[in-house]
Amino acid sequence: MRDFRHDHSALALNTATLGHNVPGAGAGWSPERTIDACAERGITGIVFWRREIEGRACAIGARARAAGLSVVGLCRSPFLVGPLAPQRHDDIADDFRRAIDQTAELGADVLTIVTGGVQPGTKGVKDSLKIVAEYVANAVPFAAAVDVRLALEPLHPVYGGDRSCLTTTRDALDLCDLIDADNLGVAIDVYHVWWDTDLPRQLGRAGNRIFGFHLCDWLARTSDVLLDRGMMGDGVADLRALRSAVEDAGYAGFCEVEIFSANNWWKRDPGEVLDVMTERFRSVC
Amino acid sequence: MRDFRHDHSALALNTATLGHNVPGAGAGWSPERTIDACAERGITGIVFWRREIEGRACAIGARARAAGLSVVGLCRSPFLVGPLAPQRHDDIADDFRRAIDQTAELGADVLTIVTGGVQPGTKGVKDSLKIVAEYVANAVPFAAAVDVRLALEPLHPVYGGDRSCLTTTRDALDLCDLIDADNLGVAIDVYHVWWDTDLPRQLGRAGNRIFGFHLCDWLARTSDVLLDRGMMGDGVADLRALRSAVEDAGYAGFCEVEIFSANNWWKRDPGEVLDVMTERFRSVC
Numbered sequence: 001m002r003d004f005r006h007d008h009s010a011l012a013l014n015t016a017t018l019g020h021n022v023p024g025a026g027a028g029w030s031p032e033r034t035i036d037a038c039a040e041r042g043i044t045g046i047v048f049w050r051r052e053i054e055g056r057a058c059a060i061g062a063r064a065r066a067a068g069l070s071v072v073g074l075c076r077s078p079f080l081v082g083p084l085a086p087q088r089h090d091d092i093a094d095d096f097r098r099a100i101d102q103t104a105e106l107g108a109d110v111l112t113i114v115t116g117g118v119q120p121g122t123k124g125v126k127d128s129l130k131i132v133a134e135y136v137a138n139a140v141p142f143a144a145a146v147d148v149r150l151a152l153e154p155l156h157p158v159y160g161g162d163r164s165c166l167t168t169t170r171d172a173l174d175l176c177d178l179i180d181a182d183n184l185g186v187a188i189d190v191y192h193v194w195w196d197t198d199l200p201r202q203l204g205r206a207g208n209r210i211f212g213f214h215l216c217d218w219l220a221r222t223s224d225v226l227l228d229r230g231m232m233g234d235g236v237a238d239l240r241a242l243r244s245a246v247e248d249a250g251y252a253g254f255c256e257v258e259i260f261s262a263n264n265w266w267k268r269d270p271g272e273v274l275d276v277m278t279e280r281f282r283s284v285c
Numbered sequence: 286m287r288d289f290r291h292d293h294s295a296l297a298l299n300t301a302t303l304g305h306n307v308p309g310a311g312a313g314w315s316p317e318r319t320i321d322a323c324a325e326r327g328i329t330g331i332v333f334w335r336r337e338i339e340g341r342a343c344a345i346g347a348r349a350r351a352a353g354l355s356v357v358g359l360c361r362s363p364f365l366v367g368p369l370a371p372q373r374h375d376d377i378a379d380d381f382r383r384a385i386d387q388t389a390e391l392g393a394d395v396l397t398i399v400t401g402g403v404q405p406g407t408k409g410v411k412d413s414l415k416i417v418a419e420y421v422a423n424a425v426p427f428a429a430a431v432d433v434r435l436a437l438e439p440l441h442p443v444y445g446g447d448r449s450c451l452t453t454t455r456d457a458l459d460l461c462d463l464i465d466a467d468n469l470g471v472a473i474d475v476y477h478v479w480w481d482t483d484l485p486r487q488l489g490r491a492g493n494r495i496f497g498f499h500l501c502d503w504l505a506r507t508s509d510v511l512l513d514r515g516m517m518g519d520g521v522a523d524l525r526a527l528r529s530a531v532e533d534a535g536y537a538g539f540c541e542v543e544i545f546s547a548n549n550w551w552k553r554d555p556g557e558v559l560d561v562m563t564e565r566f567r568s569v570c
Contacts, residue, residue: 083506123526124526125482160479161520162506196452197410198455198483218446222446241409
């Protein structure tokens with residue numbers, strides 16, 4: 001297991017951590033200002049959201065690299081199924097391809113796929129996962145052609161209805177097995193998997209298909225399952241055990257901090273958030 | 286698979302469905318009035334909560350049986366671990382034994398165990414599950430002596446932090462294997478397990494250890510993970526597939542409707558709720 005106590009060269013920022021999603025939160029930092037603030041602190045990986053780079057993907061990617069940062073990933077695919085997905089099949093497929101193109105323009109390594117929930121008119125996750133498999137299988141060669149890797153991210157089962165019919169690492173790896181492409185893997189986010197005692201066994205079959213590892217914490221008495229994620233160390237996830245499991249499986253990439261926190265971290269000065277996350281990365285992760 | 290289209294003799298009411306938890310909800314029906322309302326509708330199973338039968342367990346059990354009802358279960362053990370558990374070990378063990386005695390006095394078949402969340406001072410679920418195993422192993426012979434069965438209920442992973450470090454059927458059956466007692470089994474609640482594609486495989490190892498099957502529904506866009514459960518048919522759980530899985534595993538007992546619904550069903554007339562749940566049991570379960 002890597003020793004991060006005196007080294008945060010594997011630390012990456014997901015810009016959601018600075019509250020980009022919410023008008024007024026995160027003090028409205030531009031991608032450029034966020035890049036500079038990371039560079040100043042030796043944070044050498046960054047993950048953007050599509051809305052932040054819209055129309056400027058190439059320039060922002062170049063700017064990040066000039067500042068010494070790797071663009072680790074882009075969030076995210078459109079919802080492919082479920083009540084929040086676009087209505088028309090073609091709109092979903094088109095937007096999925098557009099997200100892949102943006103990932104390539106940005107020079108990012110990975111596009112995260114969030115599947116969406118249970119397809120209206122169906123029950124359970126089975127039919128929805130089949131639809132997801134079709135979209136992903138179609139996207140895989142398109143992504144390979146522009147050198148983009150796709151990471152299926154299983155979300156916490158609390159999102160099963162609306163945001164992700166894909167809720168376990170097991171199901172994500174089953175989808176990878178089914179589609180069987182070198183540029184298709186999984187992203188493991190501690191928020192979504194911390195409770196899953198089957199995780200080490202599942203990661204044992206992952207091989208080189210772990211394309212991302214995301215950090216935050218699960219607060220014991222969380223007040224909101226969407227916007228009340230904890231800073232590493234403030235919750236009950238066993239972060240060291242989780243990182244050990246992904247590293248035992250062969251993962252040696254960035255650890256990406258992604259914290260949605262409307263009432264705490266998004267209200268703070270973004271510079272302070274970066275400082276705290278760096279300290280916590282060294283001390284508790 | 287049993288055919289319930291013209292037969293609801295396997296239907297049981299968990300009194301929580303009528304809003305007993307909340308002052309003013311459920312029109313404050315007494316256990317006796319609830320028993321009579323069930324009997325009038327041919328609902329022949331009932332599950333109480335401890336607060337409802339406190340000091341009157343024997344009388345209420347006798348009254349239910351006189352009305353033709355089986356008392357299927359009692360809710361529930363104290364939290365054994367986590368931030369909501371009593372502070373002192375002895376208080377937890379004493380209250381656990383008291384719950385077992387009340388189950389026997391009531392003449393109920395099963396006491397449900399809800400484990401509680403992650404033990405303060407620990408990370409992840411592993412240490413907490415060990416503590417749970419100790420409490421349960423100690424309680425098992427005590428329960429056997431008064432002819433009470435104990436059902437470990439895995440709760441949805443959203444409760445992992447505070448209410449249940451036990452979040453999957455897999456973990457619950459692992460605990461059963463570890464303790465290995467005839468009067469220890471599991472309760473399967475569709476709210477908690479609907480997303481779990483591993484469920485059929487797990488139930489395949491359950492044998493005769495399924496002590497309960499609970500019905501409600503998971504609303505696709507749920508507004509509250511504690512008090513916004515759906516009536517059967519209003520959500521995205523594949524209720525028929527779930528019942529098929531427990532019945533394939535050998536379960537032939539009651540199907541217990543347990544709906545916490547502060548802003549919908551608890552605001553309605555309890556008689557209407559009983560009528561709707563009976564109709565839905567026949568039409569969608």
